Amino acid sequence: xxxxxxxxxxSREWREAHRDELxxxxxxxxxxxxxxxxxxxxxxxxxxxxxxxxxxxxxxxxWEWANLERLAQAKSNAxxxxxxxxxxxxxxxxxxxxxxxxxxxxxxxxxxYGDYYIDEKRYRDLESCKVAPGDILVSLVxxxxxVHILPENIEPGIINPRLVKLSLxxxxxxxxxxxxxxxxxVIREYFAISAHGGTMDxxxxxxxxxxxxxxxxxxxxxxxxxxxxxxxxxxxxxxxxVEANLKQAGGLRQSILKQAFSGRLVPQDPDDEPASVFLxxxxxxxxxxxxxxxxxxxxxxxxxxSAYAEQRGLF
Numbered sequence: 001x002x003x004x005x006x007x008x009x010x011s012r013e014w015r016e017a018h019r020d021e022l023x024x025x026x027x028x029x030x031x032x033x034x035x036x037x038x039x040x041x042x043x044x045x046x047x048x049x050x051x052x053x054x055x056x057x058x059x060x061x062x063w064e065w066a067n068l069e070r071l072a073q074a075k076s077n078a079x080x081x082x083x084x085x086x087x088x089x090x091x092x093x094x095x096x097x098x099x100x101x102x103x104x105x106x107x108x109x110x111x112x113y114g115d116y117y118i119d120e121k122r123y124r125d126l127e128s129c130k131v132a133p134g135d136i137l138v139s140l141v142x143x144x145x146x147v148h149i150l151p152e153n154i155e156p157g158i159i160n161p162r163l164v165k166l167s168l169x170x171x172x173x174x175x176x177x178x179x180x181x182x183x184x185x186v187i188r189e190y191f192a193i194s195a196h197g198g199t200m201d202x203x204x205x206x207x208x209x210x211x212x213x214x215x216x217x218x219x220x221x222x223x224x225x226x227x228x229x230x231x232x233x234x235x236x237x238x239x240x241x242v243e244a245n246l247k248q249a250g251g252l253r254q255s256i257l258k259q260a261f262s263g264r265l266v267p268q269d270p271d272d273e274p275a276s277v278f279l280x281x282x283x284x285x286x287x288x289x290x291x292x293x294x295x296x297x298x299x300x301x302x303x304x305x306s307a308y309a310e311q312r313g314l315f
Contacts, residue, residue: 001231002184005224006214008060014223015060022217025064029215032172036074048072051212059214066172066215068208073167077128081140081205082161087126088118098123099157101131103139106148106163118158129158129165136166136175138182140203145191147179164205173213177221180228181213 004010015022037045048069056065072078082088088100097117105111123130131137131150139146141162159165168175181187194207216224259265 001228002180003186005228006181006184006186008063008214008216010227011216011220011224012060015062015220018219019062022062022219024062025066025215025217028217029064029066029070029172032169033070039074049209052210053212056212062217062220064215066213067211068166068168068213071168071173071213071215073169075167078167079205079209080129080159080165080167082159082163082165083126083129085161088122088158088160092118092122094119099155100160101137101150101157101163102160103141103143103146103162106137106139106146107143109148111148111150111154116160123156123158126158131157131159131165132167134167134170134175136168136178138164138166138203138208140164144195144203145182145188147182149175149179164203164208166208171218173215174218174221174225176225176229177216178213180225187211 001010008015033048049067051065051067051070053065059065068079093100094117095115097119099114100116100118101111102114102116105113118126131154133150133152133154135150137148137150137159139162166178168178190211191203191207194210195203256265
């Protein structure tokens, strides 16, 4: 499903039916970039890098290859990795203040989890790493590429060194579309190939900046998000049903075994031979079938003295 979503198959019929209503992604991107150039009059403007499309497949009509640099908001630190470890030590943590967002929030999908804070002075020193509602947090270490979108009611704070923060232009891209994209098999494979590390995979901001993004019209993005989330909701319900059934089956198995070994699984016949008698009979038969001892075998094989032989002293 995710593969079909990012390759345009999931929304193909809808796209063909609304072809005349959609602004091609290339035109939308050019228009937004031109607005940025015009607004930057009087200050230095850095043109975002083009994606390397030399080895990329062709996209459906109206789609365009982009990258995070071209989709980011027109502000400094729109794409930002967390501070170096020496800039954010645990010795700087305080009971209250500005929240530190890390992998624990991303992996749990809960921006309100955790209680690590820094004071205002430390926050001002690391303000380039601050977050805002709608920002996308991406994990860099171990469980790489996991994504969480910050809700509106977050506490002011910064990201820690294990995260990257993406502040993207909402006119170009839907954060939930990017979350779906980063979960797609082709992107997971890209991360696996690009990540490096000794004992665990590690991403970095440079790798994410080079990531090719299939950009589509905002209306089609919304359709893809709604359809994927609808189907994922069905999958979640099926998984919950399967898990409940497995749990119920496990309980039933234990109940059957308990009844079997307590004599309640089948009706009892009062004419049946008691188990104690049965075991005693088996024991007797087994003893009778045991081989004779060497002494018994030797005694049996020795010839018996006859009365005549005893009288004559033959033995």
